[in-house]
Amino acid sequence: MKQKVTIKTIAKELGVSTSTVSKALKDSHEISKETKEKIQAYADLYNYKPNNLALQLRNQKTKLIGVILPKIVHHFFSTIIKGIEEGAHKKGYRIMVCFSDESHTKEVENLKVLSNGSVDGLIVSIANETLANKEFKHFQDLVSEEIPLVLLDRVVDDIKCDKVVVDDFGAGYKATKHLLNTGCKRVAIITTPEYVNVGTLRRKGYEKALLERKIAIDKNLIIEIDENENIKEQIRPVFDHNIDAIFAVNEIYAAKSIRIAKEKSIRIPEELSVTGFTDGLISEYSTPSITTIAQHGLTMGKQAVEALINRIENESEKYSPKTIVISSDLKLRESTKPSS
Template identity: 40%
Template sequence: MSKQMMTLKKLSGLSNFSISTVSKALADNPEISVKTRNKIKGLAKLYNYSPNLTAKNLKERKTRTIGVIIPNILAHFFAKVLAGIEKEATEQGYHIITCISDESYEKEVKSIEMLANGSVDGFIISISKETFVKENYQHLQSVINKGLPVLMFDRVTNRIDCDKVVINDFESSYNATKKLMRSGCKNIVFVSPIHNTSVGLERVRGYKEAIEEELIYKGKQETLIIEDYKRFSKDFLEFIKHNKVDGVMAADELSGIYTMNLIIGAGFKVPEDIAVIGFTDGILAENSNPPLTTVDQHGTNLGSIAIKKIVNRLNNATETKEYKTTVVETTLIERGSTIFS
């Protein structure tokens, strides 16, 4: 008998047990005795039997697949989150289908529509910049209304009720800004390419809070915010001279390194003249010159948590409708772009 053609029905005939008993034995159902389970498993191994997962999934009305939509695969943070999602999904017995919105609302909508037609059991998504600008989240609400769970991570919106996994963006930015102040920085600029996202808004809010506290208590500091950091380069030298900038708080890794390069190109020293802190502990931050001090967002762990939460939601869909936001604590990694005592 061909091993490749082995089916549950044929295995039933070989073992002299019903199809139901064979199925339960292979699933380690305690209704079946250990002796019978071992006998059936031995035959299954001998004849190279493997269950028809497609048929099983159709019966259970599950694909055991999660759709993952991220704005940018080149950003180290999203790559780390994706790695955490992939690893944990495999351990949970799930597959993932990854789509990249490329910061486009249209691509995000098309990805949702394509996967929501029976391809996945739920979605993990970080919202694109364009979606935030349009403030249109109907595509997400639609799939939730169909019974497909949605989990948002990193970039989220309060206009959709669902599970969320985020970092403490406000607190992280606030603490990093305070750290620059304690190191002697008196004029700190905030640089951001993500000002129109939930993440960017929370990070600039943390920066502002730290600056405004200093202004109230000591009569120093003013908020200096650069939203389009690439335009910053045109009049950079004049800007930092006029504002006597001695510290930079960057909303992500690339803007931190870009700004640091502009500083050095303008003849200033990092960190002696101007100290720099960014977000995301990526390969670029670790290998820049000098290495960039960063807020580590623990992306791999965040991805792992996201999968656990959505799988738990899928397995307990009828038990609770209460949605929760999980906050992942960050860590400041001190490197050569700052001098802390």
């Protein structure tokens, strides 16, 4: 890289001190008009830009927010990033995005590096591996160092920090209830393993809706997907249990279910209703388009960053962690029967 113009360069070249240059560029009243003009002219000519690192070190703040997500090629998470970035930008902050790839090690590593003064605060959605192993020491360390932290979507109760979550329980309840309301009797759920708490909550909502109608929970209708195996083959068996509806906890599972139904020439929604989760492009562009729970990733990102910046900029105030619950809506499309 070319030798950068610094305040020192200007000072030496113009025969003044660095303090004078600094003050002149900030249009301080301490400096005479002529000196200011001379310095400003030189700075413009050589395209002087103050070094960010130096300023950050001096001011002890970076105006930077660290974001750690499990993945990026995913409609929900990329929407969250968009929300965070928009909110941050509005307040004059920038974001540093890292990915854990669902790996605990990578999450810890990212957390360590970012918390070394690189950022003013962090927004994290916890990796599945971390959730599965229940290893949260890295977060506890962060909290005890009093580094502002907001957990997003995938959260853990005993970490003392602000949280932004979807009302997964309510959403699961809403989705299942809609299926029951439109005449379905035997509703299967395609969900995640138990350690993914969002999956669990959605399932609990599903169970509540069933029990309200005095429908017994049928274990055969509950499929926990192992993402390392072929998803379609794991779903297929549930079709043997005389079902008339499927509640899938994400849109991929929903799309795969619809594929199987089509192969079996089962008509949707007449013979089988399907509801997904995450209002992504698949749900919108699939045929039939999929009724789904819209998660409002944009809103979640914005709320998270708002809470974080609030915490960063009001250090002095006594702090008590809040949890923001974002309610989700059922977006009705073609894969379910019209409500009566």
